[in-house]
Amino acid sequence: MNQATQTAPAGNGKPEKAKADNYVRIEGIRKEFDGFVAVDDVSLSIRKGEIFALLGASGCGKSTLLRMLAGFEKPTAGEIILDGQSMNNIPPYDQAVNMMFQSYALFPHMTVEQNVAFGPTQKKMPKDEVARRVEEMLALVQMSKFAKRKPHQLSGGQQQRVALARAVATSPKLLLLDEPMAALDKKLRSQMQIELVNIVERLNVTCIMVTHDQEEAMTMAHRVAVMDAGRIRQVGTPDEIYEQPNSRFTAEFIGSVNLFEGRIGEDETDHVTILSPQMETPIYVGHGITGYDGMSVSFAIRPEKVHIDKDEPAQKYNKVRGVIEEIAYFGSHSVYHVRLQSGAKVLCNFVNMKRWASENFTWNDVVWLSWNDNSGVVLTS
Template sequence: MAAAPTDGTHAGTHAAAPAAVDPERYLRIEGVRKEFDGFVAVDDVSLDIRKGEIFALLGGSGSGKSTLLRCLGGFERPTRGRIVLDGQVLDPLPPYERPVNMMFQSYALFPHMTVEQNIAFGLKQDGLSGDALAARVGEMLSLVQLAKLAGRKPHQLSGGQQQRVALARSLAKGPKLLLLDEPMGALDKKLRSRMQLELVNIIEQSGVTCVMVTHDQEEAMTMATRIAVMDQGWIQQVGKPDDIYEQPANRFVAGFIGSVNLIEGIIDEDQPEYVTVRTGDFPAPIYVGHGITGYEGQPVAFALRPEKVYIGKQEPDGENNKARGTVEDIAYFGSHSVYHVRLPSGAKVLANFANMKRWDSDGITWNDEVWVSWDDNDGVVLTG
């Protein structure tokens, strides 16, 4: 008689294979809510994060982004909802049992250890030693291009180098999920811009799925595959950086991401091919060259990015999408200037002017009378 199996299956049957995890839903955040003494920090958040992507939680102070990140890391337990990573429910697990690593804003490097020892620390805690330990540390040093600095202490490194050490230590144990908490917060602006792309390259080479928290719009737009914009514990919009910027879901997202002209009005005509918006800020209706989901008489906002606005002294052709005003202020940013144009209604329109030539400002200066205008599909009608 055949011996009974000892793996929990019955004789003559096969153990059921684990269900394949959808790579589009590698990390699932399902209806997560987090309360602190009655205060709701995260309110019914649901997200699907793809395997291998860099996903950004973007929002201001108090938006709930850091609390949600701490729930992913196990430092906070959700009041309600659950978090599933690669088919495994994470909620009951403490941080040290999760296949997750977090890189903190302060980097938290051990000052008395060398670069090599910092990277090796977590691996030693897991029992790795000898050639296997040396090989893994060497692999991480190569990944972050710090092999020549392996013997240095953290105080002998630049801010960017310290950041790469912290990243290498976070990746050394091969986590399924990497969490970044304001990863560029400790760097100056010039170094921050360079390190954004460096970190993206390192993370993509490692193949790890990454969720990052930031309040910096530029950082999120540069680094993330997709972005979730948060406010007061809610997800306002999820999308690729260009979708978030060009097609904001509501007034909050339009105003939070970059600069925008937000013009309040009412839908005057609602046709399948076009929409007109009547507003007290402009003498003629705003014409939008496509239909929307709305109705005549509906209050809306028209969102128009400053770089989509033309500015000049000659009146543009056509009857719509233009207004005359006075240059009230000019902000010079090197690559471009931003003209603040005050309309007779009292409204202000921002218009970007690219500085294509040295000292070229097209002859427009303070107190000049100018026209601002835009094309039919340059703006977005917001109903929320």
């Protein structure tokens, strides 16, 4: 993904850049329902023009946070600030915020153009301005030729485009997307993810989306906040979240991961070794960490970073022998489930560069797994 668009600085640029970097500020937000804490002391800063994803499992608090941003729920504590203005006491209909709902919520009795015109008309824009705005929005989402149709005459992807056009027709300062791809099938979802990002970036509107779909968040967002039990566990770019998780929770929640439990053996400035009962030899990490000898840690490594071979690798560390127990074929790659002598299971991705490449390995083969000293990450929490 491209980085979020930044406002061009004026003068020395510092005030303008600070304003752009803190376009949406969520400060110590808390929300309780009859004693249940749905959102617990969340603070975030979102940049102007950024697509920001709130990612988490059902019940983690992400939708409640989105509803507070939309003004549908009032925070129990904390403040939401948009473009320098506190939004806590502004009713939803007076906010410069629009939401595209998961179900799209198009008016069934209205045509496509009437749906898109609804917001500008409610804002009492002049008729010619409303007509011009509707024409622009329908052209942007490539729905001009469907202007006279009713929602039930459209496909799921077409309904989504109309819902987006309606949401941005009033030029909101903040666009909220609630599970925007949930109603689409997998193939259409992949296509619409890219299309939606391109439209949002063309409009240069700041966007916050809620999703439980990791692929959706990683594909669409400039930055991602991983939520759990009402709290933010980690914020970062998609590659930061994936490659440098800050905890076991994030490592396990995002994608597939192999985790080895152990304790620190050698703790040097240029390397660390981890003694794990799951491994026959120490795990060697090619950099130092903030820790101490004997400290309990986890070592996380993604399946695509693990090499598989029938012959024992020449390297001294980071290798282990096992037996192929399961094979999952995905076309572009195969995933091998390898059972180690310790009883632990390790996942390994094998890229199918040529036809029938996966025939190199089959069930019950004895194989060696190995990885480089910079391929994994040491987790202390």
